[in-house]
Amino acid sequence: MNETISQWIARDPDPKTQQELQTLLDAGDDAALADRFSQRLAFGTAGLRGVVGAGPNRMNRLVIQETATGLGHYLLSQIEEADHRGVVIGYDGRLDSKQFAQDAASALTALGIKVFLTHKVAPTPLVAFGVKQLGAAAGIVVTASHNPPEYNGFKVYWENGAQIIAPHDSGIAAEIDKAAQQPLNLMTLEQAEHQGLLAWLGDDYYQAYLDAQFANPLLQNNTQPEAVALAYTAMHGVGAEMAESMLKRVGFTQVHSVAAQREPDGTFPTVNFPNPEEAGAMDLVIAEAKKHNALLACANDPDADRFAVAVRDIHGEYRMLTGDQVGILFGNYLLNVAQGTNENLVGTTIVSSSLLEKIALAHNAKFYQTLTGFKWLTNVAMEKQTQDSQFLFAYEEALGYTVGNKVWDKDGLTALVAFAQMTAELAAKGQNIWSQLEAIYRQHGFYLNAQRSIALQPDSPAIGSILRASPPSRIAGVDIVQTDDLQSLERSFSGELANKPAETIDLPASDVLIYHLANGVRVVVRPSGTEPKVKCYYEVVEQMLEDESYEEAKQRAEAQMTALIDAHQASL
Template sequence: MSSEILRWLQRDPDPDTRRELQHLLDNQDQQELEQRFSGRLAFGTAGLRGVVGAGPNRMNRLVIQETATGLARYLLAQQINAQQRGVIIGYDGRPDSRQFAENTASVLTGQGIPVYLTVRVAATPLVAFGVRHLNAAAGVVVTASHNPPQYNGFKVYWGNGAQIIPPHDKGIAEQIEIAAQSQLSLMTLDEAKENGLLTLLDTPFYEAYRQALGNSALLSNHTSPGAISLAYTAMHGVGAEMAEALLKDAGFDQVYSVAAQREPDGRFPTVNFPNPEEPGAMDLVIAEAVKHDATLAVANDPDADRLAVAVRTETGQYQMLTGDQVGALLGHYLLSRTSASQALVGTTVVSSTLLERIAHWEGAHYYQTLTGFKWLTNVAMEKQTENQRFLFAYEEALGYTVGDLVWDKDGLSALVAFAQLTAELASQGLTLWDRLESLYRQHGLHLNAQRSIALSPGAPAIGDALRAHPPEQIAAEAVTAITDLKQGTIDYSDGRQERVALPSSDVLIYQLASGSRVVVRPSGTEPKIKCYYEVVEAVQEQEPLKQAQERAAGRMSELIATHQASLS
């Protein structure tokens, strides 16, 4: 037995994971032992996420205690008032989440940092809201969001209510490494209560979030809520109780929850993969919508920070909207409800450019960031001014935030806003399809697609190869500009060059003459790349939309096929 494994067995506070590890040792499962002890779960801007099990490369109580110790030491070094402000902790419905949250509380209070711990499961947006509501120094959510059942995670918010970004991720990671070699100091929850270091957040806290959304001017459009109906699923997650309450507050009395998926269940028994983007994940809520002839079929992912929408068509079938379509519809709607010239809206570099066109047309301020909500919200805080207030941001992976009550994606407030948009349109005799068509006719039909492409193992770094031989055309279209976020430049085909005001990232963006676009993100850890494609197709004045859609689909097929062939 190696000294590292022996030391782990001595430190591990969990008898279950100790037995699991001992079983691997008894069976001499060297391959599994090597996987678990070849390194430790990397802490980054999304915190930790991994499979639950024994060893430093898995999610378990010891990893949580070491991670929380690293966070505590970093907070104490960086925020002189951390011991006054404290940390809020929430958790989802996975089997280990409450235990991990309580272990985190024991570590933080053991370092003298007060903790606000939710008494029951909490949607991720509630914890992000709670950081600022309580003026906490940081926040932690124990959740693996929409990952498979065997996963769990540890997500960290900074005192501004947004996800951590550099240099905090690196600073916390360095302290975790030190903690992993140190004696850990913990306080039992009973001791923490006695010492005034533990506050349990019960119904009043959950109601504070509910009331804040109910008082939001952006969610105050109560136009004919009875005109529409919704089928809803929490997808075995934590969103149902709050989603139903918020919709009821807003006057929506025709809401039909999928009973089989309403209660938190970290086993996710009715879905193969608890991600509303995955094929089949929306089947039960669409069936519920068919049963009630509902206007919408909507879903939150298991920690309720994302929103998926399917809309009834003229034929009575239900069609999923893409994240980009929901983002454009919400952005346009919210801009119509405020002074657009003073509004700030944003998307990521891989999201559709339609919101940018809408914002410019409405006279609003627009910004673009790297992929991830940590960038969308932190950058928004930097950019907003007294005369340029943050309004809305989204990313194509079903993440949206409405206003500044929550500085992260919030599938609950987005659900209310989208229901209110749908009801307002219905009161005018219009549908979401009508609104989408009007946006396409005004700004061009924007069609987006994503592909992951596997490369040959051992192949040279694809990003370097692409930079060495930049294409002059793709799918018979001239490349008019190449944005290289690693170099921080935009090179135009006429020889001009501009600097890019974004953090360095291995991303290449090819702008084509027609307005179409290809975004390439090489993986830094495996031989594959992610490619994001956008085709923009003008819709003629008297032309049926279907014709433009068919043209755009043909162009998209050619663009993807040609581009992928060039990478092989």
């Protein structure tokens, strides 16, 4: 292994990571060295993501250069005129992101591929937007999104502006492996600019994103926005400048940003984990909202592709909405806004609330469902939309939303604006988010969703194989009436539906089992793609009684959920 490490050090352009490896060699720390060299950081449908450090199993300058070189070779082999069409590159505010973005540009321009590089930090949605806007062959964002400070990542968009899916992920990975075995060619940014291979994306590019979004009729519902106060945090990320500009442009004059979290800071000093879903991450923005008696406490994650919100209730307390609740509210609102147009295609994932399908049906809209991940939501949307049924909206329960077809990925900035506009419209009618949510539940049923994970030993047998070998007939004492096996792509029926013939499922094969119970409960079981654990997603549905309150219905649903989770987890 020492020879491999020495070769890596000689190839590494960064004195900092060279020294890191030399220190480990001198100390004889074989375990740390093995961790860095036992494998290469895997390139998949989300690109690369990992801890920053030295060696092939970490994020560093050499890994970025090899990855960009492999990507470049793949683009040249797959996309006509990829060199002229070029690649859009943006980056977030993490400590190494700017350098990594420049390294990617150096590798691509050395292959004769034009690069459009943002002149400063950029929210992830702006890069996805730029791929289509500029007609580029691909896009790259250097970001680790909401991961802890020690992480960074390399996210890739295909020419359609959506995240890459098979077979491109494995095709790029194969080219990266080749690049790692060959001498690297790099071009300085000065040389690239001189040869016309590097174009800087300045403020006019950021303005183009704003102009495109505000040409979208879905973001033109300006109902007394000046009456709504909201607090906002960029969570030490790159969203503040764009978010504040967008809100101001549509008339929100009472926007209060959390000063301590407004500027990009890759050390994330005020949060333990820069993910709005984590406990405590929203504390400062909720405190800011209380100070100004705001209706909303809003957050983007550090690369501004996700959106989170806490809403003030009748008691003046701020309560977080779940990703499913925001998605349900958006679906109902946007279908109303788009009424009379051909924008009526909405979608979500197999683990998100099935209530969106009910709402779509009530609006005579088209609904689709995909595997987990926004890469599926947008790629499938492009396939499914027709002249008479254009894409409108999609969401996943992990705080990801996209409104309209200007960005084919999650976009926390437009989600922020649309949610604020929805709140303002309700306020002008003397209503609020909670009364709107209750109205939706009264019409369609109270849908409650939850997720639990079970840690497994690394050598544990595959849970899917066990469940397929001995299929359960009941969960929590209730008959299973439908089982969707996404590995065999077969939907089978049992219990009171046993006479129905089996059906074929129109989704890519995946190791997922979905159980539908006789009482309307849904249980989804799938292994984690990155850790030795199994993830379980639960949904219960309670019909709201005419004389009961939102809180009473919620308590009934929560009681059923607790019993369901306890029984199911015990059975596993």
